[in-house]
Amino acid sequence: ELKVEQNPLFLSMQEGKNYTIYCNYSTTSDRLYWYRQDPGKSLESLFVLLSNGAVKQEGRLMASLDTKARLSTLHITAAVHDLSATYFCAGPLNYGGSQGNLIFGKGTKLSVKP
């Protein structure tokens, strides 16, 4: 059964700094998803990574996928306060599936301080 582990679980950053959140998963998967959740809000889809070597960028966030290492990273560049949120990675339960439920990591709570 797929297990998804994120680290760190808590991250306090200063504005302007860079950092990386790591997402390891336990079994072969060809895709990986990143979500953002603000306090009291629902999950917002950030990135869908569909193949080995996939890299996607949106503003100060960049996500990548290495299926051989079973690792995805979410890199934050020059953090700003608006990025404060909890970030989840998730993998599909079924390898190669175009549908089906996702298994989520525990989330990384990011706090960006001035």
Added chain:
Amino acid sequence: GAGVSQSPSNKVTEKGKDVELRCDPISGHTALYWYRQSLGQGLEFLIYFQGNSAPDKSGLPSDRFSAERTGGSVSTLTIQRTQQEDSAVYLCASGKVGNNEQFFGPGTRLTVL
């Protein structure tokens, strides 16, 4: 366009009562998922509907939980004889078959007293 909607946004109930939670998926999305988010357990999958196929109920924690999806659109999650451990935020998501990107609704916060 309209996103996934859920109702009610908050529900407070007494232990032993039944509750119904509703989800309206994005129009045209054939897949519909229910997840539960609680402090101790993170995000847990509950049930998944795809088109007219039999639902995947493998995540339902007990037989007090059931869900249906009428006409391939609206879904209702029912919890019978609620217990305090059922307190959580219940999230609905919908998606298209393809890259399995799932779009989440705002959730229903259930509190069982």
